[in-house]
Amino acid sequence: MPNIVDRFGQLVDDAIPKPELARQLLLLGYRAKDVQLLLAPEKELTPARQYAAQIAMDAMIAPLAHPQRAALVNIFMPCELLHAFHLLPMFAEATACYLNGAAAERGFIHYAESAGISPTLCSYHKALLGMGLSGTAGKPLFTACTSIACDANNLTFRRLAQHYGIPHFYLDVPYDHDEYAVAEVSDRLREFAAFLEDALAQLGLTRREANEFIVYWLPQMQENPYNLIAFQSDRYTQAAKLTIDPAPDTLLRVFMAWKPLDKFLEIPAQSLTAPERTGFTAVEWGGCRVR
Numbered sequence: 001m002p003n004i005v006d007r008f009g010q011l012v013d014d015a016i017p018k019p020e021l022a023r024q025l026l027l028l029g030y031r032a033k034d035v036q037l038l039l040a041p042e043k044e045l046t047p048a049r050q051y052a053a054q055i056a057m058d059a060m061i062a063p064l065a066h067p068q069r070a071a072l073v074n075i076f077m078p079c080e081l082l083h084a085f086h087l088l089p090m091f092a093e094a095t096a097c098y099l100n101g102a103a104a105e106r107g108f109i110h111y112a113e114s115a116g117i118s119p120t121l122c123s124y125h126k127a128l129l130g131m132g133l134s135g136t137a138g139k140p141l142f143t144a145c146t147s148i149a150c151d152a153n154n155l156t157f158r159r160l161a162q163h164y165g166i167p168h169f170y171l172d173v174p175y176d177h178d179e180y181a182v183a184e185v186s187d188r189l190r191e192f193a194a195f196l197e198d199a200l201a202q203l204g205l206t207r208r209e210a211n212e213f214i215v216y217w218l219p220q221m222q223e224n225p226y227n228l229i230a231f232q233s234d235r236y237t238q239a240a241k242l243t244i245d246p247a248p249d250t251l252l253r254v255f256m257a258w259k260p261l262d263k264f265l266e267i268p269a270q271s272l273t274a275p276e277r278t279g280f281t282a283v284e285w286g287g288c289r290v291r
Helices: 004-015 019-039 047-065 080-084 092-101 105-114 123-134 152-164 179-201 207-221 234-239
Strands: 070-073 088-091 142-146 168-171 226-232 250-261 281-289
Touching: 004 019, 004 105, 019 047, 047 070, 047 088, 047 092, 070 152, 088 092, 092 105, 092 123, 105 123, 123 152, 142 152, 152 168, 168 179, 207 250, 207 281, 234 250
Parallel strands: 070 088, 070 142, 142 168, 250 281
Antiparallel strands: 226 250
16 A cells, blocks of 8 residues: 555655646655755754754755755865855756655656656656756756766766756866866856856945845846846936935945847847945845836
């Protein structure tokens, strides 16, 4: 007779044709487990392992609950930069393990294979591909992976990036451990940091402020084939006067006007500047869609 976990897994499998329902069922199960870990932890585990189990469970719930702030990554991708930007990594390997623990992995693996993924591909990757291709994982901000520990990484995450129409970052780690390899990986990680922070940093925003800006606006723009973006400066500040008492030492006002486009439009890159932040700093950011 199936136990409660098997029944739950079957419910999730049956809901895959309705991906939002499948996602909500997974969140319900994971959150129930989170409560159990908090109120009735497994006694054979040490307090440290009980705490680690709660942290891991929370790390699974967060990107599934907030895909607009998530990045699909493999377990060997250095994620410190993601945390610095308050982004949520969704790991292929961890996702597969927790799906297996919920007896819900078979449906997603079958979905991936029915979508043309090879039956011989690693089941970790097939589970994540099934969640992504079915729509259950939601649409993340981007994908990022390393070449460690298998070549399937780039294939899996590139396929998901193409499916979602989102950026993909690949960190190719050299095989040998020498000075060249260290320098190469260091350079690529610096590129990854620039990938995350470039545009909004030019406007003087901190990483936290930049992430808040991205999290608010990206969901409104990401479905468009193209977006025409112009950051307003004097025209905006002169039209929308702002008085703050006491007056700040530095005032940053970031206002983005944007318009969805069906076709690519080549225009000169906008030159962005920002005042140096000193003392008490007030930050205002906003925007509008041009009809």
